[in-house]
Every structure is written in C-alpha cells, then in structure tokens.
Amino acid sequence: MLAHRGSLTNGRRSLSEDEDENLEDEDEEDEEDGEQDILRSVMYIREEIDLSNSPSGESSIPLSLKVDDVEAFVLKPAPQGIVVQCRITRDRKGMDKGIFPFYYLHLETENGKKRFLMSGRKRKKSKTSNYLISLDPIDLSRDGDSFVGKVRSNVLGTKFTVFDNGINPDKKPFVPETAQLRQELVAICYETNVLGFRGPRKMTVIIPGMNSENERICIRPKNVSDPTLLTRYQNRNMQNLIKLQNKMPAWNEETQSYVLNFHGRVTQASVKNFQIISEEDPDYIVLQFGRVAPDVFTMDYQFPLCALQAFAICLSSFDGKLACE
Numbered sequence: 001m002l003a004h005r006g007s008l009t010n011g012r013r014s015l016s017e018d019e020d021e022n023l024e025d026e027d028e029e030d031e032e033d034g035e036q037d038i039l040r041s042v043m044y045i046r047e048e049i050d051l052s053n054s055p056s057g058e059s060s061i062p063l064s065l066k067v068d069d070v071e072a073f074v075l076k077p078a079p080q081g082i083v084v085q086c087r088i089t090r091d092r093k094g095m096d097k098g099i100f101p102f103y104y105l106h107l108e109t110e111n112g113k114k115r116f117l118m119s120g121r122k123r124k125k126s127k128t129s130n131y132l133i134s135l136d137p138i139d140l141s142r143d144g145d146s147f148v149g150k151v152r153s154n155v156l157g158t159k160f161t162v163f164d165n166g167i168n169p170d171k172k173p174f175v176p177e178t179a180q181l182r183q184e185l186v187a188i189c190y191e192t193n194v195l196g197f198r199g200p201r202k203m204t205v206i207i208p209g210m211n212s213e214n215e216r217i218c219i220r221p222k223n224v225s226d227p228t229l230l231t232r233y234q235n236r237n238m239q240n241l242i243k244l245q246n247k248m249p250a251w252n253e254e255t256q257s258y259v260l261n262f263h264g265r266v267t268q269a270s271v272k273n274f275q276i277i278s279e280e281d282p283d284y285i286v287l288q289f290g291r292v293a294p295d296v297f298t299m300d301y302q303f304p305l306c307a308l309q310a311f312a313i314c315l316s317s318f319d320g321k322l323a324c325e
Contacts, residue, residue, distance in 0.1 A: 023237070027186065029075055071148060074117055074307040075164070077216060083302045085265075087114055088314060090295040100124060103318070104137060105311050120315050127208070129153040129160075129319045131312065132316075149185070151312045156190060157319050159230060162186035162312040169223050184219045186309050187229035188316045199241070203246040205276055205313060206233045209306050210242075242304065244286055247275040265298045266290025272297075272317045289314045 067073045076086050084107070091102040100122050106114035119137045123130040130153070136146035153160045166182030191202035206229050208217045217240045221228055232241060249258035257269060263286065267271055275292035277283075287301045287310050300312035 160188040160316040205244040209240040
C-alpha cells in the first residue's frame with residue numbers, strides 16, 4: 001500500500017527532491033470537434049497484462065474492471081495488481097487543430113474495441129500552456145458540466161501542475177461558499193537542457209501519497225501562501241508525497257538510438273516515449289506511454305495512479321518545451 005512517504009504496492013516506496021513553479025489561472029473556452037458518444041457505463045475485461053509489473057516479468061492474471069461512473073473511475077487509483085491499458089489519439093485535422101489538437105483517451109477492451117474516457121485540448125489565448133480535460137469528447141469548456149481537470153505549465157514548459165475541477169483559491173471571494181477548492185493531483189518537472197541537445201528527457205513526477213485505505217491524500221492549497229506540490233518538492237518536504245521518475249533508456253550502438261523495453265506496447269521511436277517508475281523499484285512501471293502510429297499512442301498505468309493523473313502526465317509530454325530539447 002502507499003502511505004505517508006509513499007510505499008508503492010505492499011512495500012514499494014518512493015522519496016523526494018527539488019523544483020517548483022506556479023502561474024496564474026485564466027478562463028477561456030476551447031472549441032470542439034469530433035468523436036462519438038461519451039461512455040456512461042462499460043464493462044472492461046482484459047485477458048492478460050504484459051507490462052512486467054513484477055520483477056519476474058510474468059504477466060498478470062486475467063481481470064475484470066467494471067466502470068459504472070466514468071468520473072469516479074478516472075479519479076480513482078487503479079486497483080493494486082492491475083495494469084489498465086489505454087490509447088490516446090491525437091486529432092490534428094481542421095482549421096486550428098494543427099496548433100491546438102484534440103487528444104482522446106480510450107480504454108482498451110479484450111475484443112480490440114475502445115471505449116471513450118476523456119478528451120483534452122490546449123487552451124487558446126493563455127499566457128502559459130494550459131490544457132483542459134473533459135469527460136465529453138466535444139465540450140472542452142472550463143465551465144462545462146463535463147470539465148474534470150486541468151494541466152498548467154510554467155513559461156518554459158518545464159514544470160506542470162495538474163488540478164481537478166475545483167475552484168482556484170485566488171477566485172474564492174467571487175464564488176459560492178459551497179464551492180470546493182481544487183486539489184493538486186500531480187506535479188511534473190522536465191529537466192532543463194540548456195545546451196539544447198536532443199535526447200531522452202528527464203522527468204520527475206510528484207503525486208499525493210495514499211492512506212491506509214489506498215485512498216489518495218488530499219493536497220488542496222487554500223491560498224497562495226499554502227505549499228503546493230512543486231514548492232514542497234523544491235523544499236524537500238515530501239511527507240505524504242510520492243516521487244516517481246522516468247526510466248532512462250539505454251543507448252543502442254547498433255540502432256544508434258535510445259531504447260526501452262515496452263513489451264510490445266510501443267512500436268515507433270519518439271522522444272515522447274517514456275516509462276515512469278519508482279526510484280526504489282525500477283521494475284515497477286507505474287505508467288508507460290509511447291507511439292504506435294503518427295497520431296496514436298498507448299498509455300498503460302497502474303496503482304497508485306488514476307486515469308486522470310496518467311492522461312495529464314501524457315498531455316504534458318506533448319507540450320513544446322523551450323529548454324528541454
């Protein structure tokens with residue numbers, strides 16, 4: 001289980017380190033387009049899992065995952081011992097989608113079909129990169145009923161914070177007393193590469209820890225002076241937080257490229273391909289993401305991440321980073 005300084009599944013654990021950044025919020029509506037009906041209820045059954053989630057490399061047992069409430073599902077950590085396999089499709093067709101693509105997340109099913117979970121799109125007219133995430137494939141507005149989360153970056157695009165759909169504490173005087181303040185779900189830091197060399201990007205991911213019931217600990221800053229995930233990481237205050245990082249690929253002389261073993265789930269080379277692991281257990285792959293076609297990517301995640309956290313981390317990898325490449 002995951003608790004306090006964050007043990008990953010029955011004894012797998014993580015710790016701390018530095019970095020930060022916070023920027024302001026602004027509300028703008030994103031436009032829409034495409035995709036079928038939103039998933040309301042689905043039975044998800046997988047025959048096998050091949051993410052090597054144990055040191056022995058054995059695939060997991062068959063599983064059934066029932067999804068009755070999509071919002072609850074995307075916010076709930078994956079059950080321990082289960083790897084949830086998903087697919088992200090990038091839609092760049094249309095007037096402005098070349099600059100502001102839509103991203104669609106689908107759950108993969110055993111019969112090869114896919115079920116819609118969430119969509120995301122970069123917001124226009126924002127001072128920094130800002131992605132809205134919705135449970136609806138068409139309505140990606142900040143004020144829409146299906147708005148479920150948001151990804152916000154610093155100016156350089158090297159640090160990202162992921163929020164749920166709660167209210168920005170800076171705006172609390174202007175909203176009803178009953179309004180829930182937003183939670184911070186993830187902080188992502190990409191290591192700055194001041195020399196501009198291309199190559200695998202170093203990622204650090206900070207998430208809230210889990211309590212003894214395997215529920216996510218709430219990180220909800222109430223004002224600007226309250227510590228955020230990023231400031232706590234910078235100050236090495238890692239109580240109730242978990243630090244994850246990307247698994248660094250090895251250089252292959254024969255292919256003259258960096259390589260990772262994605263166990264057949266990734267088929268095309270890309271600087272965006274990554275695996276997120278615990279520092280203390282590099283065989284436990286919490287999240288892996290990679291390209292299988294020019295605009296299609298697989299996304300596989302497991303405990304302690306939820307679908308929203310995993311999708312948001314992947315969205316951050318699509319963003320242009322002035323100082324990382």
